[in-house]
Amino acid sequence: MQEETVHCRRCDRQAQRIPRPPFRTELGERIVASVCADCWKDWLQHQTLLINHYGLDPRDAKSRAFLYEQIETVLLGDGEARQVDTSQQGSIEW
Numbered sequence: 001m002q003e004e005t006v007h008c009r010r011c012d013r014q015a016q017r018i019p020r021p022p023f024r025t026e027l028g029e030r031i032v033a034s035v036c037a038d039c040w041k042d043w044l045q046h047q048t049l050l051i052n053h054y055g056l057d058p059r060d061a062k063s064r065a066f067l068y069e070q071i072e073t074v075l076l077g078d079g080e081a082r083q084v085d086t087s088q089q090g091s092i093e094w
Contacts, residue, residue, distance in 0.1 A: 008036035010075055015039075027068065035075050043075055 006017040015036035021028030022040070031040065047067060050056065056063035 006032075006034065006036055008039055009034045010039040011036060027071065030076060031071070039075065043071070046070075046074070 004017055005014050007014050013036070015038060018032045018035065018037050018040050021032040023031070035043075047070070050067065050070065051058065051063075054063075054066075056066065058064060058067065
């Protein structure tokens with residue numbers, strides 16, 4: 001049986017774990033093992049902002065790569081969330 005809490009690497013506290021991996025990949029397993037439900041909820045709100053602002057299509061490989069890179073940096077790394085660059089509305093440049 002899976003423990004109900006996780007020590008979250010993002011907020012550095014013991015908190016409620018995500019009920020199941022968000023992806024059926026190694027990345028999903030890493031997220032569920034190291035990110036709490038509250039930080040995942042915050043990420044989903046930020047991801048929605050990125051998708052809407054940059055006009056991302058999650059079915060597009062380039063858009064998914066951009067979002068996965070943000071997950072690696074923001075949730076699993078030590079980086080900060082990418083700020084929305086209002087001059088780049090409708091396109092992603094990185």
